[in-house]
Amino acid sequence: MREMNTKFIEELRRTCESTNINFLLGAGCSFPAFGTLGNSERLWEQLKQDGADPGIAAAAGADTDEIERLIEAHLKAEFFTGAILPNKTYRGDRTKSTMQTKTNYQSFCIASMKLAAKREASTLPKQVTFFVTNYDICMDVALDQARIATNSGYTGRFNPVVDLSDFGRRVTASTLALGYQSEIPSANLVKIHGCASWRKMEGHIEFTNEFDLIEQIEKKIEDIRQAAQLPNPTQAPGLQSGLLPSSNIFNDLVNEAAGQIHNFNSDSVKDLLDLLNALQIVWPTKEKFQDTVLDEVYYAQLRRLTNQLEVRNxxxxxxxxxxxDEHIRKLILRAADTNPTLKVIILCYNIQAQKDIRDNLEKEVGSKLENLPNKNIVTVTGSKRKDGSQIDLDLKTIAALLKKVIK
Incomplete structure (x- = not known):
């Protein structure tokens, strides 16, 4: 457990000078423009494991499968509204929250690339690999605006196809007169869980700047909401983010769905689920590892993460x-155990986030992180202010930290 102080910054500088640099970015980095997962995964797990109480369904005169389908559509619509829909307007959005996210990503992107750009040794690549678990295009836009040569896994110009052989290519420039070659700093951008800008076309996945599927889903959700209005105009069928009132308690969702099931058209709910499932993303459920293995693209990206963590230094x-995220957690812990030259530095948003992260990791390995054989996993929190309060490690603060590292 470390604090982001001068000593840590100096250690991080020495580490980045002599290692292959990788970043893993989660949903917290895209806040406030995009929402985080919240309790979605836990509620999905309860839906899959426990399902709706048949007694509640019988009392409502409804079929259990219909109630469970409505809950699934609600949870996915709620997640879609917070984590997928903002992609449609992200590039041109000038609202305060989106501009803040854009600025944070751009500052982070430029600072992190300079970690590799300042290297003198030719034996180490001037390349940084970004593994992103989000579905958004924030990092794509930041790298593009910074004019950084990027391997994004796309080949082709007019119909870019996701092709993972693109990763790892290094870029060099040469002078015409002397033939001198030098490596240009480049990035690998790996979207582990897919992306809102991906679509399946004729048996393969393409990258697109057209968000027509997202627009279809948005319209379908709104149509279902409008059709499901209750007789009393003062009562709304749900909050704006989903089809039902938002709740962190699964039984409340079951009761709400049972009470309102007759206000929803069953075929419309099925159609919405079909559209949502057409998104080329791995949904945040316990089954996502199986989903990932079934799809060659997702599986190959996980393999890329494994391979990167097995590289020496x-x-x-x-x-x-x-x-x-269970499968990524296991993957990183296994790599830290088998590769003693790997360093895993976890930048925690605050003390509570550090506690939650350590709980997740230590529950997996059955011991304190300090007791692991290689002792190569460290959690870091922000430094303390003069009044004793802790600085939150958001993406803006992390970018400022990296700027100190590269000085």
Whole structure:
């Protein structure tokens, strides 16, 4: 457990000078423009494991499957509204929250690339790999605006197809007169869980700047909301983010769905789920590892993460990621155990986030992180202000930290 002080910054500088640099960015990095997962994964797990109480369904005169389908559509619509829909307007959005996220990403992007750009040794690549678990285009836009050569896994110009052989290519420039070659700093951008800008076309996945599917889903959700209005105009069928009133308690969702099931058209709910499932993303459920393995693209990206962490003298800097994601958590812990030259530095938003992250990791390994054989996982919190309060480690603060590292 470390604090972001002068000593830590100096150690991080030495680490980045001599290692292969990797970042893992979670949903917390895209706040406030995009929402975080919240309790979505836990509620999905309860839906899959427990399901709706048949007694509640019988009392409502409804089918259990219909109630469960409505709850699934609600949870996915709620998640879609916070984590997917803002992509449609992100590039041109000038609202305060979006501009803040854009500025944070751009500052972070430029600072993190300079970690590799300042290297003198030719044996180490002037390349940084960003593993992103979000579905948004924030990092894509930041790298593009910073004019950084990026391997994004796309090949083609007019119909870019997701092709993971693109990762790892290094870029050099040469003078015409002398033939001198020098490496240009470049980035690998790996979207582990897919992206809102991906679509499946004729058996493969393409990258697109058209968000027509997102627009279809947005309209379908709004149509269902309008059709499901209750007789009393003062009562809304749900909050704006989903189809039902938002709740963190699964039984409340079951009761709400049972009470309102007759206000929803069953075929419309099925159609909405079909549209949502057409998104080329891995939904945040306990089944996502199986979903990932089934799809060659997702599986290959996980393999890329594994391979990067097995490289000698590598560092993985984690930000905005809670380690609640079971399969990525296991993957990183296994790599830290088998590769003693790997350093995992977890930048925690605050003390509570540090506690939650350590709980997730220590529950997995069954011991304190300090007791692991290689002792190569460290959690870091912000430094203290003069009044004793702790600085939150958001993406803006992390960018400022990296600027100190590269001085």
């Amino acid at each position: 590598s560092v993985l800097i984690v930000a905005g990621f809670s380690f609640a």
